[in-house]
Amino acid sequence: MVRIKWDNKNIGSSPPVRRSPPVKSQTVKFHEVVILVRKLSAISDDGCDSPIGGSLPPDDADNVLHIGGIFPIAGEGGWQGGQACMPAVNLALDDVNHEKNLLPGFILKLHSNDSECEPGLGASVMYNLLYYKPHKLMLLAGCSTVCTTVAEAAKMWNLVVTVEDLEARCKEAGIEIVTRQSFLSDPSDAVRNLRRQDARIIVGLFYVVAARRVLCELYQQKLYGKSYVWFFIGWYEDNWFEVNLDKEAIACTKDQMRLAAEGHLTTEALMWNQNNDTTISGMTSEDFRQRLNKMLKEDGYDIDNNRYPEGYQEAPLAYDAVWSVALAFNKTMEKLSKQGKSLKNFTYTDKEIADEIYSAINSTQFLGVSLFMAKQKVSSIQKKVQPWKLYTMVSGLLVMDIVLLVSWQVLDPLQRKIETFPLELSPFGDDDARIRPELEHCESIHNNIWLGLIYSYKGLILVFGLFLAYETRSIKVKQINDSRYVGMSIYNVVVLCLITAPVTMVIASQQDASFAFVALAIIFCCFLSMALIFVPKVIEVIRHPKDKAESKYNPDVGMSKEDEEKYQKLLSENDELQKLIAAVRKHFSVEDKIKLKIISYHEKTSFQKEEKIKLLKQTLAERDALKGGSGNVPKDSLIVADFVTGEGTSDSAIGGGISVYTQSSRASASDFEFSGSYL
Numbered sequence: 001m002v003r004i005k006w007d008n009k010n011i012g013s014s015p016p017v018r019r020s021p022p023v024k025s026q027t028v029k030f031h032e033v034v035i036l037v038r039k040l041s042a043i044s045d046d047g048c049d050s051p052i053g054g055s056l057p058p059d060d061a062d063n064v065l066h067i068g069g070i071f072p073i074a075g076e077g078g079w080q081g082g083q084a085c086m087p088a089v090n091l092a093l094d095d096v097n098h099e100k101n102l103l104p105g106f107i108l109k110l111h112s113n114d115s116e117c118e119p120g121l122g123a124s125v126m127y128n129l130l131y132y133k134p135h136k137l138m139l140l141a142g143c144s145t146v147c148t149t150v151a152e153a154a155k156m157w158n159l160v161v162t163v164e165d166l167e168a169r170c171k172e173a174g175i176e177i178v179t180r181q182s183f184l185s186d187p188s189d190a191v192r193n194l195r196r197q198d199a200r201i202i203v204g205l206f207y208v209v210a211a212r213r214v215l216c217e218l219y220q221q222k223l224y225g226k227s228y229v230w231f232f233i234g235w236y237e238d239n240w241f242e243v244n245l246d247k248e249a250i251a252c253t254k255d256q257m258r259l260a261a262e263g264h265l266t267t268e269a270l271m272w273n274q275n276n277d278t279t280i281s282g283m284t285s286e287d288f289r290q291r292l293n294k295m296l297k298e299d300g301y302d303i304d305n306n307r308y309p310e311g312y313q314e315a316p317l318a319y320d321a322v323w324s325v326a327l328a329f330n331k332t333m334e335k336l337s338k339q340g341k342s343l344k345n346f347t348y349t350d351k352e353i354a355d356e357i358y359s360a361i362n363s364t365q366f367l368g369v370s371l372f373m374a375k376q377k378v379s380s381i382q383k384k385v386q387p388w389k390l391y392t393m394v395s396g397l398l399v400m401d402i403v404l405l406v407s408w409q410v411l412d413p414l415q416r417k418i419e420t421f422p423l424e425l426s427p428f429g430d431d432d433a434r435i436r437p438e439l440e441h442c443e444s445i446h447n448n449i450w451l452g453l454i455y456s457y458k459g460l461i462l463v464f465g466l467f468l469a470y471e472t473r474s475i476k477v478k479q480i481n482d483s484r485y486v487g488m489s490i491y492n493v494v495v496l497c498l499i500t501a502p503v504t505m506v507i508a509s510q511q512d513a514s515f516a517f518v519a520l521a522i523i524f525c526c527f528l529s530m531a532l533i534f535v536p537k538v539i540e541v542i543r544h545p546k547d548k549a550e551s552k553y554n555p556d557v558g559m560s561k562e563d564e565e566k567y568q569k570l571l572s573e574n575d576e577l578q579k580l581i582a583a584v585r586k587h588f589s590v591e592d593k594i595k596l597k598i599i600s601y602h603e604k605t606s607f608q609k610e611e612k613i614k615l616l617k618q619t620l621a622e623r624d625a626l627k628g629g630s631g632n633v634p635k636d637s638l639i640v641a642d643f644v645t646g647e648g649t650s651d652s653a654i655g656g657g658i659s660v661y662t663q664s665s666r667a668s669a670s671d672f673e674f675s676g677s678y679l
């Protein structure tokens with residue numbers, strides 16, 4: 001899922017990563033998921049904003065499905081992608097709500113607030129969304145650092161932290177991580193430590209404002225040039241290292257920044273669907289671009305002069321995210337209506353329905369305006385190789401064998417032939433006796449032609465098998481990840497054939513030796529091939545005996561081995577968390593738990609965040625007082641989904657994924673029961 005983007009308009013196929021041309025950074029695009037945003041406008045009494053889409057029914061109407069959003073719009077220094085994603089979300093909600101075959105009789109309504117890409121504020125927004133009615137079916141968030149906070153505070157998102165994932169992968173690949181540095185606002189000590197540790201390959205995970213500071217610092221401390229390799233996040237604007245220098249009081253000139261940035265590597269997601277296919281909404285991605293541009297122009301952005309708001313690249317992901325939520329709800333509702341139930345009355349204590357929702361989200365596939373969804377459509381198509389096709393192919397090969405062998409037998413049957421040798425003296429010393437050795441052959445008249453025919457046909461299949469194994473060598477799809485073993489088996493067959501064929505020709509006249517040699521070669525070959533194909537499967541079944549039982553969570557999607565392992569890990573962590581939650585629930589009140597969870601997270605972070613905790617605690621206390629101490633979070637439970645990107649800051653970053661969690665009780669914002677796995 002890697003693409004390389006050489007410039008913003010020319011997103012192409014996959015050339016290898018290499019050093020960038022002068023000044024311009026090269027960009028490797030990674031798969032990116034979805035960020036949703038919502039304008040911080042028209043804030044209503046409940047602390048959240050009014051619905052998108054004009055004259056929608058009131059909050060408590062039976063036909064409204066509520067979702068929550070924590071999105072980055074204002075603020076500085078982080079990622080304010082909501083500026084462009086918000087119009088995309090507006091478009092999507094409008095389209096979804098006007099699609100009469102989708103959620104018939106219901107509309108989707110988003111309640112959101114601005115996190116400013118600030119973790120503390122994000123936690124407060126989350127609290128408000130959970131605390132006030134109406135109950136939200138799902139919570140969406142964007143901006144990695146906020147997602148991390150929400151994940152920590154809510155103790156349920158369990159997303160892979162980027163940095164940790166990167167470290168684990170480096171370890172797997174035998175790459176030693178010399179040091180890991182983080183900083184709050186001044187990177188000089190962090191850069192100095194890198195120099196001290198003699199780090200030469202450095203991965204920087206921070207937002208663009210921090211990136212400019214780091215770049216200037218590494219210029220000052222001379223950590224640039226051919227002796228260093230810097231990796232930065234790729235979604236910064238193209239000339240990020242030479243803009244806003246005065247505004248941000250960067251103590252380097254443009255030339256110095258250019259020099260320091262020379263040759264750095266960046267990674268970025270390919271977000272726009274590159275095909276001109278009509279997508280689920282009836283638009284092509286170009287139609288979507290034009291509609292979005294029109295909205296942005298109306299909002300005052302000078303699109304004609306390439307002045308795009310932040311998050312423009314991610315806008316199709318935001319648009320598709322709303323469609324995926326709507327489709328998943330739709331699927332769940334159809335199932336529920338057959339059982340006389342409704343999504344509207346859903347509580348997450350109902351594990352069965354929670355599983356239905358999770359399964360619906362996991363198996364939702366459509367062609368969207370973003371590459372994320374377009375790629376899903378292409379897909380794990382590959383996975384829809386039906387078993388009957390495989391059976392047909394194997395049967396075809398078998399029929400071919402039968403035809404060849406029968407033709408051989410009918411047209412030129414194998415016959416017993418006797419080869420005689422010159423008379424030999426008797427080994428018993430009898431002068432009157434001579435022995436004539438005879439060798440029985442079982443062959444046809446045109447034996448060599450038939451053998452040549454069969455060898456050529458089998459040889460072709462062997463070569464084709466090698467080709468397939470080579471082509472699928474990097475595919476990690478469970479159903480077809482035999483390629484390595486198939487390759488090894490074919491290699492084994494080829495080597496044994498190359499040895500056995502000439503040897504049997506040479507020793508053909510020594511019948512017993514020839515027979516033994518061929519028989520042993522065949523047995524060894526079959527044994528090894530079958531062991532290579534089946535032993536790993538048996539080991540897999542022994543290691544993950546529960547796989548089959550849990551396949552209901554993900555009936556249509558083939559998971560990679562990696563995803564499966566993550567999934568298993570999450571399931572066991574989930575069990576632990578549930579036990580913990582049950583234990584904690586016995587001892588603390590609802591409000592205590594919310595405070596404790598949020599406080600424990602923030603204790604781990606910065607002074608700045610602690611300040612926000614104080615505010616949050618104050619808010620909680622005020623609300624306690626207002627509600628006479630009985631301010632519970634909504635009685636019904638909540639489903640939370642995360643559509644986040646895969647990058648973040650150096651001390652708190654978050655991996656991409658779509659996760660669904662269910663709140664196991666009305667207890668607290670952080671008491672959630674995880675009920676699914678990553679995509």
Ligand SMILES: NCCCC(=O)O
Binds near residue numbers: 081142
């Ligand atoms: N592509 C923008 C990602 C922003 C973030 O992860 O915070």
